[in-house]
Amino acid sequence: MSTRTLPLLFINLGGEMLYILDQRLRAQNIPSDKAKKVMNDIITTMFNKKFLEELFKPQELYSKKALRTVFDRLAHASIMRLNQASMDKLYDLMTMAFKYQVLLCPRPKDILLVTFNHMDAIKDFVRDTPSILSQVDETYRQLIEIYTPLSGGEFQLIRQTLLIFFQDMHIRVSIFLKDKVQNSNGRFVLPTSGPVPYGTHTPGLIRMFSCNGEEVKRTQFRDGGNYTSALREGSFELFGDRVIKLGTNMYSVSRPVETHMSGTSKNSSQHTKVNTIPNPLAKEELNLLAKLMGGLEVQKPSNTDSGFRVNLFATDEEEEEALISRPEELSYEVINIQATKVRSEPVCPHHIVTFIYTVLFPLIA
Amino acid sequence: MAKMYHKEKSIQIKSSASALYNNLSVLRIAPRCLTYFTVVHANVVNMVSASWDGLNYSHRQLQSKEGNVATSSSLIMQAAWCVLPSRDLLVLTSQKGIQMYESDGSIMVYWHALETPETPTAQAVFARGIAAVREKYICVGVSSGSVLVFDVPSKGSNITLSEVLEEHTEAITDMASECSGSMECIADLVSADDSGLLCVWKSGGDFQLLNKIPGFDTSCSSLKLWKGTVIAGYGTGQIRLYEGVTGILHAEVNAHARWIYSLDIAPFTGLLLSAAEDSLVRVWHLTITPETNSVEIEHLYNECVTDTQICGAKFCDGDGYAFAVTGYDLSEIIRYTQA
Numbered sequence: 188m189s190t191r192t193l194p195l196l197f198i199n200l201g202g203e204m205l206y207i208l209d210q211r212l213r214a215q216n217i218p219s220d221k222a223k224k225v226m227n228d229i230i231t232t233m234f235n236k237k238f239l240e241e242l243f244k245p246q247e248l249y250s251k252k253a254l255r256t257v258f259d260r261l262a263h264a265s266i267m268r269l270n271q272a273s274m275d276k277l278y279d280l281m282t283m284a285f286k287y288q289v290l291l292c293p294r295p296k297d298i299l300l301v302t303f304n305h306m307d308a309i310k311d312f313v314r315d316t317p318s319i320l321s322q323v324d325e326t327y328r329q330l331i332e333i334y335t336p337l338s339g340g341e342f343q344l345i346r347q348t349l350l351i352f353f354q355d356m357h358i359r360v361s362i363f364l365k366d367k368v369q370n371s372n373g374r375f376v377l378p379t380s381g382p383v384p385y386g387t388h389t390p391g392l393i394r395m396f397s398c399n400g401e402e403v404k405r406t407q408f409r410d411g412g413n414y415t416s417a418l419r420e421g422s423f424e425l426f427g428d429r430v431i432k433l434g435t436n437m438y439s440v441s442r443p444v445e446t447h448m449s450g451t452s453k454n455s456s457q458h459t460k461v462n463t464i465p466n467p468l469a470k471e472e473l474n475l476l477a478k479l480m481g482g483l484e485v486q487k488p489s490n491t492d493s494g495f496r497v498n499l500f501a502t503d504e505e506e507e508e509a510l511i512s513r514p515e516e517l518s519y520e521v522i523n524i525q526a527t528k529v530r531s532e533p534v535c536p537h538h539i540v541t542f543i544y545t546v547l548f549p550l551i552a
Numbered sequence: 553m554a555k556m557y558h559k560e561k562s563i564q565i566k567s568s569a570s571a572l573y574n575n576l577s578v579l580r581i582a583p584r585c586l587t588y589f590t591v592v593h594a595n596v597v598n599m600v601s602a603s604w605d606g607l608n609y610s611h612r613q614l615q616s617k618e619g620n621v622a623t624s625s626s627l628i629m630q631a632a633w634c635v636l637p638s639r640d641l642l643v644l645t646s647q648k649g650i651q652m653y654e655s656d657g658s659i660m661v662y663w664h665a666l667e668t669p670e671t672p673t674a675q676a677v678f679a680r681g682i683a684a685v686r687e688k689y690i691c692v693g694v695s696s697g698s699v700l701v702f703d704v705p706s707k708g709s710n711i712t713l714s715e716v717l718e719e720h721t722e723a724i725t726d727m728a729s730e731c732s733g734s735m736e737c738i739a740d741l742v743s744a745d746d747s748g749l750l751c752v753w754k755s756g757g758d759f760q761l762l763n764k765i766p767g768f769d770t771s772c773s774s775l776k777l778w779k780g781t782v783i784a785g786y787g788t789g790q791i792r793l794y795e796g797v798t799g800i801l802h803a804e805v806n807a808h809a810r811w812i813y814s815l816d817i818a819p820f821t822g823l824l825l826s827a828a829e830d831s832l833v834r835v836w837h838l839t840i841t842p843e844t845n846s847v848e849i850e851h852l853y854n855e856c857v858t859d860t861q862i863c864g865a866k867f868c869d870g871d872g873y874a875f876a877v878t879g880y881d882l883s884e885i886i887r888y889t890q891a
Binding site: 295 | 567568570571572593594627629647671672673674675676678722723725745746747769770771773787788789790800801802803804805806807808809810811830831832845847848849850851854856858859860861880881
């Protein structure tokens with residue numbers, strides 16, 4: 188639907204990923220210089236100029252498989268290693284968190300504020316490294332340029348596109364269950380109280396007018412909720428108070444990332460895949476961004492001692508158990524691709540072929 | 553105080569409802585004691601036929617048509633029945649075009665492809681907004697703001713595009729035709745777009761623009777037209793009642809705390825149904841007296857569908873005796889009947 192959805196999906200999911208990894212690196216007492224290197228490497232890769240150029244082009248959303256592969260490669264953009272089970276769980280947490288944020292955004296335009304919350308946090312992670320900082324600032328400018336002129340209706344279309352992507356995902360997340368923002372059936376709690384969105388009036392008033400515009404009658408109805416007036420509007424600038432709390436880091440030392448996999452709800456069997464129709468272009472699009480990711484792998488040290496593994500679970504045994512017991516319908520079926528192979532496709536849009544030859548080959552060489 | 557409506561047994565559907573405006577369409581087939589429902593899930597339309605005795609349900613799924621080239625799957629924006637004097641047609645609007653089926657979804661009788669650019673552009677391309685007008689027109693909106701007018705013969709597949717109305721510049725969100733059954737109403741059709749602009753039309757060989765009611769920079773996501781009065785639901789949660797031909801604002805209701813997704817009217821009684829992302833379905837009563845040109849709206853009832861962002865709500869009959877509701881991620885059609 189909306190061709191402007193992918194950048195928001197990627198940046199917000201990336202932001203959640205960084206929150207989770209940051210917390211796990213600290214929980215596992217990884218030395219701070221190594222932890223910082225991991226965060227910097229991932230952020231550098233996320234905001235690579237060529238990658239972002241491709242990302243910001245108007246295009247349809249990727250399939251779940253394709254996007255998962257991009258994040259697999261992003262997570263491995265440095266010396267950190269994740270086993271399959273941990274990567275699966277990381278992705279579950281990232282996606283459920285962003286689904287929650289999209290659903291609970293008071294107005295569709297607030298998705299941009301959620302994005303800025305993630306960007307603000309990312310900026311803070313790299314505040315000591317000017318080179319990466321400038322990449323992040325450049326991305327802010329692009330976001331502001333492309334998204335601030337969009338109307339409410341266009342943002343709603345973006346939101347609807349994202350909700351189709353997240354359709355039928357009901358994975359239970361401990362931190363959400365504890366905070367009572369998610370029910371035990373995996374569905375999020377939608378409160379009928381609190382401030383109304385910016386630009387909306389609290390429900391209750393009916394005004395009736397005569398033919399010459401005079402108000403002739405005013406009545407109130409009981410709306411059944413407990414709403415208050417809207418808060419002030421958040422800032423859409425490079426800096427500023429975003430007001431909305433969605434998209435800020437919900438993990439901390441005292442609120443760790445969950446350490447055991449919650450089961451799925453009964454409804455997971457109705458997990459209908461959206462892209463059931465075979466898509467010859469899917470492999471091509473998969474190659475494009477994922478290739479870019481692969482081609483940007485930061486230099487790894489020759490000795491494997493400085494590499495280390497991060498576990499999203501409390502123990503290695505738990506991680507292994509999670510891999511074995513992961514329900515079939517939640518398998519991400521990651522496609523294993525070779526970054527150096529280029530297939531000659533009979534149906535390959537001209538602009539993709541051009542891109543491969545002018546941009547990709549120099550990167551991979 | 554007794555509740556006005558009580559919940560009935562839900563109808564299960566094969567896949568969950570997507571978050572799309574007006575995502576429920578209902579067709580009552582009295583001679584066969586059946587009601588058809590359609591709910592859109594991504595690139596599929598779930599169709600259920602329910603017998604009135606509650607004993608028989610049959611399901612059918614319709615897919616969006618790809619067009620000539622097998623490219624990425626085309627998402628469906630809306631599905632709705634168009635009731636014309638001689639026939640009922642089921643219309644599907646998607647990113648690639650417009651499909652029209654016989655009312656039971658068995659045969660596709662017409663396909664109209666939208667012009668889609670080779671590489672995606674910043675402005676999305678899709679069709680959305682469906683209305684049957686008078687004896688023989690089906691009107692469909694497009695993301696460019698155009699309204700396509702199709703001429704429909706009383707039977708067969710010789711449907712033709714008779715006119716393209718170009719008044720809107722923003723994407724069409726919804727369209728509604730006069731549903732009171734009265735032949736005295738001048739306005740036949742109203743169309744709305746993302747800027748909240750409402751265009752009021754008179755049908756004919758050439759459709760005539762009767763009025764343009766400016767928006768207030770808020771998308772109008774759902775529309776009804778009854779006894780010449782335009783009932784419009786907005787992204788701010790407001791409902792506004794305008795006199796179509798003159799543009800006079802009769803009433804303004806701070807109805808919902810979130811974006812309105814669906815409006816429906818029961819033409820025999822003037823009951824109005826509104827539903828929004830705030831989990832609430834509200835029932836109102838409209839009193840329109842054309843002689844004195846007065847329009848009154850009164851609130852009657854609330855129903856909260858817990859933890860659900862509602863995307864479709866429709867009355868199941870012309871009196872408003874029963875209504876049905878769909879919600880994002882819900883695989884059921886929830887039904888309510890007057891107590």
